[in-house]
Amino acid sequence: MAEAKIQVKDLWKTFESSEKSSGGTEALREINFEIWEGEILCLLGPSGCGKTTVLNIIAGFQKPSRGEVLVNGRRIDKPGPDRGVIFQEHGLFPWRTALQNILFGSEMMGRERQESLALADRYINLIGLNGFQNHYPHQLSGGMQQRVAIARILVNQPDILLMDEPFGKLDAQTRATMQILLLGVWEKLCPTILFITHDIDEAIFLGDRILVMSYRPGKIIKEFKVTLDRPRDYEVITTSAYQEIKREILLLLKGVGQNYSSVRGVERIR
């Protein structure tokens, strides 16, 4: 069997607290999973369950207290352009225009100007940013800002995308548009995607698999396979297969007594 693209092995993370006696906050406990090449894996859990910490460790921004992450079989210890990160806050440089933001990665790689521009142009078209090249981030809507952030990452041609609730701050309609856009990009470029969300519908709509995490300490409590056909259309949410998965996840969360109100897309169930 082929090796997984990303292997997360026995990850623990405890945040030291200033008071010695409390021994710190246990954020992650025994996290084990792998992501296969070209797969979209969704990490689903309530706010504060440590899913962002998992992403930060894979991205190389934070170090685990125990355990390790292998990417392409190699242990990672620092951030790198092979793993593009999309944050909830777009993270665009406000002093650069959309185009200049998109060119940033090429500058870091020392690409020729001509080549960088051609590459930027390609992803600007793919992401639907034409006509907005010279806008500064603050002049763009939330959805457009995230598009720039995605294009900026794609220019580096990473084979892994780490997405931390990238559409969490967008309105429902824009979020749906962005999800469809992301699936379109994924079908064209086939990157491996780790997608973090607290929105059950988003996880089912995008993911090949869903890992559900529990709240503090963050543990993976269950894995779901999403067998819905691809390419997926938004109508898929009305199918019985979709409803079945959603029901199972809801029941699972109810079983572990999670706070439903923090899971978006779900009315409080009592």
Add this chain to the structure above:
Amino acid sequence: MKTETIAYKNIYFVYAFSLFLFFISWFALASRTIPLFFPSPWLVLLAFQEMIKDGTLWGHIQISLFRILTGWAIGSGLGIPLGLLMGDIRFIRNMLNPYVQFFRFIPPISFVTLSLIWFGMGETSKVVLIIYTTIFIVTINTIAGVMSVNSIHVQSALSLGANRFNIFIRVIFPSTVPFLLTGMRLAMGNSFMTIVSAEMIAADKGLGFLIFTSRLFMQTEKIFVGIISLGILGFVVDAIFRFAINKCAKQYLFFFKEK
């Protein structure tokens, strides 16, 4: 027309009205006393005219401005890299912070005599004082800028392949621009204070010298000329600086418009 009713909303009208009131009060005050004690606007205007005609005013302005701008430019040129390094590298910050925290409370004026002993009566001693005035304000503001860099920007840059040097040049420095510009504007204001004190004690030219020597000859209206020139000069220099920022560095100021 509703012009009369909304006139107070027109900013230029309000400026003009305010100035009008100011000069009326000045005239009224001056009329109740002698020119030696409090000259009227008219006398001050005449003094202005005379000093502009014989070129002495421009001479004083020129030399004061030269000292301020030279010292301010050098001080900023030193303070910005110093602040960036101190903000970014903890070792350098810890090494230098005690001195910055110590010297920033010592007013430049207290160094006037030392500066004269060390650098002589010439321009150097005044320029050095302005450098001293500028450098701490610019450094401290720049450090504050580095400290408040958005960590998501740094993380974004890292995951886009930036190394530490690139982050310093292309993320930290641009994020710091609004802060260091604020520091430079504050430092400009303080430089005016320093130069006047320095010229009062040790100079044979400059606006501070003009104000101080006019006292000896009981030329109160010339003191007013010096004071008013300082105000106008400061206003003009700051306006030019702001204009230049808006022309050349506007994109960096959008930093504050986020969120």
